[in-house]
Amino acid sequence: AQSVTQLGSHVSVSEGALVLLRCNYSSSVPPYLFWYVQYPNQGLQLLLKYTSAATLVKGINGFEAEFKKSETSFHLTKPSAHMSDAAEYFCAVSETGANSKLTFGKGITLSVRP
Amino acid sequence: GAGVSQSPSNKVTEKGKDVELRCDPISGHTALYWYRQSLGQGLEFLIYFQGNSAPDKSGLPSDRFSAERTGGSVSTLTIQRTQQEDSAVYLCASSWNIGVGNTIYFGEGSWLTVV
Numbered sequence: 715a716q717s718v719t720q721l722g723s724h725v726s727v728s729e730g731a732l733v734l735l736r737c738n739y740s741s742s743v744p745p746y747l748f749w750y751v752q753y754p755n756q757g758l759q760l761l762l763k764y765t766s767a768a769t770l771v772k773g774i775n776g777f778e779a780e781f782k783k784s785e786t787s788f789h790l791t792k793p794s795a796h797m798s799d800a801a802e803y804f805c806a807v808s809e810t811g812a813n814s815k816l817t818f819g820k821g822i823t824l825s826v827r828p
Numbered sequence: 829g830a831g832v833s834q835s836p837s838n839k840v841t842e843k844g845k846d847v848e849l850r851c852d853p854i855s856g857h858t859a860l861y862w863y864r865q866s867l868g869q870g871l872e873f874l875i876y877f878q879g880n881s882a883p884d885k886s887g888l889p890s891d892r893f894s895a896e897r898t899g900g901s902v903s904t905l906t907i908q909r910t911q912q913e914d915s916a917v918y919l920c921a922s923s924w925n926i927g928v929g930n931t932i933y934f935g936e937g938s939w940l941t942v943v
Contacts, residue, residue, distance in 0.1 A: 746929045757832070757919060757934040765929040804871065814859065814923055814930045815884065818871040 716741040716807045720819035728827045733792040735822050737779075737805030740786065747788040748806040748816065749779055758804065764788060775799070800826045830854075832935035834920050840941045841910055849905040849938045853922030860903050861923075861932065862895060866916035874918075877903060878926045910942045 717740045727733055739745055746765050750758040762773025769781040779790045788805060802823050806816040833852040841847050853860050862874040873887040877897040888894070892911075897903040907914055917937040923930040 750934075755936075757936040758921075759934070760931055763929070763931065808928050814926055814928050814932060815861065815873060815876055816932060817873065818863075820870040 716745060716809050716817050718805050718807050718817060718819035720805055720822050722822060723820065724823045724825065726825040726827060727795045729797055730794050733777075733790070733795045733799065733824065735790040735803050735805075735824065737788045737790065737819060738786050739788060739805075739807050741807060741809055743809050746808045747779075747781060748808075749773065749777070749788075749790050750804045750806060750818075752802045752804065752821075754801070761790070761803075795824075795826045797826050797828065800824055832920055832922050832933055834918075834935040834938050836938055837936065838939045838941075840943060843912060843942055844909055846906065846908045847910055847940060849907075849918050849920075849940070851903045851905070851920030851922075851935060853901065853903070853920070854933055857922035857924055857933075858900060859923045859926040859930070859932075860897060861921040862903070862905050863919040863921065863934075864916045865919055865937070869916075871919070874905070876926070907940075910940075912942050915940055915942045 719738045748763045749761040752758050762771045764771050764781045772778045777792045802821045804821045805819040835850045860877040864872045875885045875895050879900045880897050892908045895905045919937045921932045921934040923932045
């Protein structure tokens, strides 16, 4: 069975600083990996997804993530944080050979300080 | 519609009452999912539909929870004899089909409060 671990529940950065949100996965087969963002009182929006093509995936709003099989990681980064990036971020996994049902991590709340 | 539509957006109900939550997926999407989001529990998978069939109901927490989908479109999640621990946001999502790797699009959720 697949699972995702997002260590910590809250990350705080200054505006303009690097954003790094960590995600590690566990899967018995090659995974598909996703990052979703949830702004206050809204649903989840897809930021980016890895589906076994390029290991470096670029998404919306300047975010990107790199799939590292050796580290079983799929960390999300953005070079320069904006105030508008404050939200909750979820990493999710689905398994090849199965179906598109997603298993989510607990989520990380990102705060951006002026 | 353009996105996944859920109703009601907010529902306050008394303990013991039944509630129905509705989801209208993106037009043409054959796969439909229900998730629950609550404090401390993150996002929990409840059930998914492919067409009108539900191959995976493994996440439904008890027999008080049920869901159906008709016409391959609208789905209803029903919670009978609601309990306070049922208070959560119920998120519906849809995708083109059930194939792995398909992008899943989420609605804004139905906020349920049981008092």
